[in-house]
Amino acid sequence: MKLPYSIFPRRLFLNGLLGGGLAALGAAFIGPLLKFVIPPTREPDQVSLPLADFADMAAGTVRNFAWGNKPGFLKRTGAGDYVAFVGVCTHLDCNVAFLPGEKRFYCACHQGWYDEDGINIAGPPPAPLRRLAVGAEGDQLIVKKAA
Ligand code: FES
Numbered sequence: 001m002k003l004p005y006s007i008f009p010r011r012l013f014l015n016g017l018l019g020g021g022l023a024a025l026g027a028a029f030i031g032p033l034l035k036f037v038i039p040p041t042r043e044p045d046q047v048s049l050p051l052a053d054f055a056d057m058a059a060g061t062v063r064n065f066a067w068g069n070k071p072g073f074l075k076r077t078g079a080g081d082y083v084a085f086v087g088v089c090t091h092l093d094c095n096v097a098f099l100p101g102e103k104r105f106y107c108a109c110h111q112g113w114y115d116e117d118g119i120n121i122a123g124p125p126p127a128p129l130r131r132l133a134v135g136a137e138g139d140q141l142i143v144k145k146a147a
Helices: 010-037
Strands: 046-050 062-067 070-076 082-086 097-099 104-107 112-115 120-122 131-137 140-145
Touching: 046 062, 070 140
Parallel strands: none
Antiparallel strands: 046 140, 062 070, 070 082, 082 131, 097 104, 104 112, 112 120, 131 140
């Protein structure tokens, strides 16, 4: 049975379909673009790490951990303590990497170098890596912002 007139005109339907598709495409493009331009700052006040995951570290070794959405590094000292750094370069906030063979931290963005204690030693970084406070509670290592 054919209706004498359309309840939902074809043109309106196609315009809605096209407009909805374009809106979805725009949202899919603009969302990630906004996240890139204005990255979320999700730095925690502290993180808890299972001590068992780090208890077997030899003196002078460094392991990664997640400091919110940034890399963190935990180093075992010769005295058996732990020190922690935020793995973000003090030049322009690139992530740094620890090179175990060289026992240094490296920022690939502009060839910045930090020694194994996080002290800036070469390249453009103007300051040492930011230190975090490390303590223990039961079977957890508590890493938090240094006072
Ligand atoms: S951001 Fe690390 S050296 Fe420039």
